Amino acid sequence: MSSLQSYLLLSSLLFSIGLAGALTRRNAILVLIGIELMLNAANLNFIAFWRYGPNPSKLTGIMFAIFSISVAAAEAAVGLGIILAAYRHSKTTDLDQMNSLKG
Amino acid sequence: MILTPQTFDQIFPIAKLWLLGFVPAGAQPLASAILSVVPVLIAFPLLFAITTWLERKGLGRMQNRLGPNRTGPFGLLQPIADAVKSLTKEDIVPITADHVVHFLAPLVLVAAAFLAYAVLPIGRNMVIVNMNAGVLFFFAIGSTVELSVFMAGWSSRSKYSLLGAMRAVAQMISYEIPMVLATIVIIMQAGSLSTVSIVDKQAGYTGIFPHWYVFTPWGIVGFALFMIAATAESNRSPFDLPEGESEIIAGYYIEYSGFKFALFFLGEYLGMFATSGLAITLFLGGWSAPFSFLAWIPSYVWFFAKLLVLIAAFIWIRGTLPRLRMDQLMNLAWQYVLPMALINMLVAGIWHFMPTGPARWLVCTALLAAPCILLSLALKRKQRFQVRTYRFAE
């Protein structure tokens, strides 16, 4: 198993852990954290392909990872703001109880 | 070995190379790393001990009292007495505290504080790691300190400590942005993120005057903003509301006693030395002498001399200015220091593109002084007529 394959397996394992967390946790904030984990796994994939790919001097993998980190940070901020607003409305962060659109 | 000033200047790299000659070739990288790191691990805690004595004596004299004078002549053995006390004190942990996080918080703080010294050039050819993105590494490590402060405050499960931790984290993240912006000006001018090349660019002389970045309009303003942000990052007076003894007892490290408290103290002071060291590297020319006829004094002596001057300035400000309230502190960060840092960046760009001469000095100084005066007046006027409203107490 080459180095690239080991990095890709690691990133797919992280991705599935994040997916499992996002699908099973009750607290809305922990679901967001699972999404951040999935984004991290995808970034690791990009950097691994940049390193072991054919043309590392073009910096495409690094650029994509930098922009992905910025987008993830922005999305975490907005997502947590939405969770705060929803908590203020329904007094709970339990996702199993937020199952009706009627306020 | 001929005893020239060059030899004294390079005594530490020469000693390291001589010691490496005794090590077999297989263990050379590990031995080189250990020999680079151990002097820093010895020198800066020693400086911490000296600073505790200096601070207590200095504050005492500023407050018209003597300070410690019983342990040894002039109280010089006071740090040893403090060390013995903190090592032998009972380590009390509250029952409801989160033991694992409570134990790890001071370790994370001290580890992060020590890691920051890896990119500071203490003398000519005396840096532990010459990283290409050295300044970025420094700020990345500095941002992990906030997490350890939160860990300390939350794991104690006490209202005072949680409140102190929240305030401290809010203050630290607010002042991190002006610190980075003040640094970006230097990076723009030097063209590199490596601390060694930033110092090398400041090591020249025109006549007898040095090329330090602090002797330019944007450099002085950047230095002032950086020192304000560094004072707030280390939670020192006048920004020490999260840990002021008369406000919130001790803030986020109330429930710590004995050796862990000493570790917090050590971590906080080491952080102060590290940010002062970075300010010296970026603005004050690192290890270069202030005048060209003084260049025979070794470079590490100049670094520590500048560091002691900055520490004395920190102690002086602590003894002089009153503590800022939390909303005043946050207002200062977001409404004064951050706009000034952005304007500083603009002025540094203008400086770069104007031809050398008195014209660019006048233009840049005017462009910096006008917003400074206008912002100060605007903030002062707003506070005079502002009725203090309480958002959650009614």
Add this chain to the structure above:
Amino acid sequence: MTVSFLILAVLTVAGMAAAMGLRNAVHCVLALTVGFAGVAALYLQLGAQFVGFTQIMVYVGAVAILAVFAIMMTHSPTPVQLPAYSSRWAWGIVVAAAVFSVLAWAIRSGTASSQVLPPQPDIDVQQIGEALMHRFVLPLEIMGLLLTAALIGAVVIAMDRKEEPK
């Protein structure tokens, strides 16, 4: 598969698994921080220093603190002991396991396992800066716009509005 890669991989997977598995939300975020640090160390091992330090600064220094603040602010004052996992957690595990098995099969059978390792690319920050200003200037500007919109949006959404008369 060097020793350092194995250690970092184990550390990262342990941190992330703990982040998704622990009961206490703040413990989850602290374990997540360990996982982020592990991923940053993996970036450093792959030779992407700028991305590694940016990862520490953004994720450990900002996103983790943001998550912790959000947990503090959504803490219910009466400690109701909610179960940590949703009522249909088994389906989540099944889906995640299916995704991982498909990805692992694709990886094992897909990439050409060329044993010739390309040399470590030696990039410095100047090249990243030049690339940002020349080839990637449009994404850079759009990112600035996006971050401004996200900043204003997050503040507006999370602001406590007390205009209604009591």
